Amino acid sequence: MTPTEELNSLMNWMFSEGLLDQQFQQLQMLQDASNPDFVSEVITLFCKDSEIILAELTKLLRDQPVVDFQKVDAYVHQLKGSSSSVGANNVKLACIHFRQFYEENNKEGCFSSLNAMEREYFRLKDKLGTMLQLEQRIQAYESSKHN
Amino acid sequence: MAVEAEARFHVLAVDDSLMDRKLIEKLLKISSFHVTTVDSGSKALEFLGLSATASPEQSEIEVNLIITDYSMPGMTGYDLLKRIKGSSSFKDIPVVIMSAENVPSRINRCLEGGAEEFFLKPVRLSDLKKLRPHILKGKSKEGHLSQEESSEIDKITSRSISHDSSSICSKRKAMDEESAQERRRLRLSCGGLQYDLA
Numbered sequence: 001m002t003p004t005e006e007l008n009s010l011m012n013w014m015f016s017e018g019l020l021d022q023q024f025q026q027l028q029m030l031q032d033a034s035n036p037d038f039v040s041e042v043i044t045l046f047c048k049d050s051e052i053i054l055a056e057l058t059k060l061l062r063d064q065p066v067v068d069f070q071k072v073d074a075y076v077h078q079l080k081g082s083s084s085s086v087g088a089n090n091v092k093l094a095c096i097h098f099r100q101f102y103e104e105n106n107k108e109g110c111f112s113s114l115n116a117m118e119r120e121y122f123r124l125k126d127k128l129g130t131m132l133q134l135e136q137r138i139q140a141y142e143s144s145k146h147n
Numbered sequence: 148m149a150v151e152a153e154a155r156f157h158v159l160a161v162d163d164s165l166m167d168r169k170l171i172e173k174l175l176k177i178s179s180f181h182v183t184t185v186d187s188g189s190k191a192l193e194f195l196g197l198s199a200t201a202s203p204e205q206s207e208i209e210v211n212l213i214i215t216d217y218s219m220p221g222m223t224g225y226d227l228l229k230r231i232k233g234s235s236s237f238k239d240i241p242v243v244i245m246s247a248e249n250v251p252s253r254i255n256r257c258l259e260g261g262a263e264e265f266f267l268k269p270v271r272l273s274d275l276k277k278l279r280p281h282i283l284k285g286k287s288k289e290g291h292l293s294q295e296e297s298s299e300i301d302k303i304t305s306r307s308i309s310h311d312s313s314s315i316c317s318k319r320k321a322m323d324e325e326s327a328q329e330r331r332r333l334r335l336s337c338g339g340l341q342y343d344l345a
Contacts, residue, residue: 023269026269026271026272027170029272030173030174030177030272035173038173041169042166042169042170045165045166045169046166049164049165049166077218078164080247081164081167081218081247081268082164082166082167084247084268084269085164085166085167085170085247085268085269086166087269
């Protein structure tokens with residue numbers, strides 16, 4: 001497969017698996033010649049934000065004898081917002097599920113969805129990394145053709 | 148054909164999330180607005196010249212619309228809305244509120260508090276098309292309209308009067324539909340995520 005074919009195949013897979021949703025496509029449409037790194041900049045911000053939140057969640061869950069679920073919920077609310085803005089669909093869903101379990105006082109559900117949040121985030125980060133690398137290869141090839 | 152230079156309206160965007168500020172700034176710039184972003188309600192008030200620490204020069208700044216996130220630490224978007232509507236110099240500036248959460252009581256509260264629109268996040272480019280009419284209405288209240296702007300308003304208001312009551316109903320309907328859909332989705336499947344619950 002050419003890098004372009006690989007990239008298309010990866011993107012299709014990410015959308016069909018629910019790693020990404022329509023909002024990500026909206027972001028891609030906002031990128032243009034005047035701002036060619038827009039999507040990667042947004043992704044970088046999302047990853048930075050998310051990892052800070054996940055680290056805080058880990059502290060709240062593992063370092064305390066009693067879990068302060070209200071604080072956990074506040075962080076999950078933030079993560080839900082940013083994952084929704086970037087189109088990180090599965091991460092967003094895990095956040096929504098957490099909040100539902102939290103409202104129902106279902107602790108097991110809360111822990112389960114927190115694990116899912118982390119899992120889905122790192123899964124997405126990995127694939128986004130591959131996506132950006134493929135894009136760079138394609139861009140490098142395109143500009144070398146014109147030289 | 149003569150090409151009119153479109154007035155670049157100035158929008159002040161308020162959001163505590165850096166990522167969301169980047170997004171809304173991009174959307175606004177693509178929509179041909181001049182944009183200033185701040186990360187809190189208090190910074191917004193400072194920018195407008197409404198805070199105690201503002202210098203006299205700051206009240207020279209002209210802002211045509213304020214778009215703010217609802218959930219922010221310290222001053223919420225609703226608090227900011229009330230401060231602006233309570234100020235004699237700025238009460239006519241249209242305010243739009245954004246939120247990631249579809250809470251009908253929150254939406255109603257904001258609309259009743261004087262917000263022109265309530266956008267659900269993530270905000271789309273198409274949402275921003277609704278801004279220009281509000282800016283023009285705001286300017287007409289201040290008496291700052293050019294002839295072209297006046298005729299644009301006449302065209303818009305004659306269309307929107309018939310839509311007004313139905314648009315609030317359809318906004319509410321959209322809210323109820325969306326939250327009902329979300330509940331259904333949660334009950335039927337967990338979106339492909341597996342949970343092992345005892």
